Amino acid sequence: MQNVNQEDLVKMMEHVRVYANNGKVADYIPALKKQRPEMHAVAFQHINGECVSTGQVDYNFTIQxxxxxxxxxxxxxxxxxxxxxxxxxxxxxxxxxxxxSTLEVGKPSKPLNPMINAGALAITNMLCGGNSEDRVRTILSLIHRITGDDTIYYDEEVAKSEFETAFLNRSLCYFMKQNGVITGSVEELLDTYTKQCAISMNVEQLAKIGALFANDGKSLDTGEEIIPSFYSRICKTFMVTCGMYNASGEFATKVGIPAKSGVSGVILGVVKNLGGVAVFGPSLDEKGNSVIGLKLLEKMSAHYEWSIF
Structure with missing residues (x-):
């Protein structure tokens, strides 16, 4: 499989960055409204250790x-x-x-998958720890092991902004608590969830996380198994089927790799046995996916023949 090179990456980003005007920065989380739509960055971390990137690669965004x-x-x-x-x-x-709506019609009222908000809240509710700080620390610890950078932390302003405006997520939690899907304090769960969503990093750091999944859960630096390969495969499967919200089918057709997006404008992609790709562009389409990210990954997949299909 062909490695991603710097010259191609720069050219492709130049072609797609103009699409930023076709979308809109997320404004329902007040702290995210400050992001400039023209921001753009991409990094590809090869599992052999080489990382290529272009754009505002030092800019830190929340991974949502x-x-x-x-x-x-x-x-x-x-x-x-x-x-x-x-x-x-x-x-x-x-x-x-x-x-x-799906919680209301499903039996026993459990979320359809772990990538929608209700499902992610149910998953976060399962994490071990005596309080929200313990659970956030567990997530950060995994990120630190993968990236080799223990300075990565959550953005306190974004976390606070999300917590204070999480009215719909509170509704999801109380509905699931009523039906026994989650247990314990809803406010503590939301504290954990908003902090995990507000974890902040740049595209090169995030691309390294993608590369770990491309390497079947093994560290690029030591070869140590950080996530068992079977669990890594489950995560990648959900990224293919559910990772791009309700545009996952279209993304599978046009790009064809496991990927997960976030409303900050980030998309994480995994190219098996080659590496991880992270794209940032805060201007979103109507389904909540980065306009620049979608266009760039479509170009990269076609050029490098990435599709798993």
Missing amino acids: SVSKVLSLAIALMEHGVEAVFSRVGLEPTSDPFYSI
């Missing part, structure tokens, strides 16, 4: 829903497959990621 992949990996490692999927389902959905 990309964190759902990491919390799922931790829940699987802590509790196993049977326990995790007794709380959440395995099926994609055509509903928006914030939908409550």
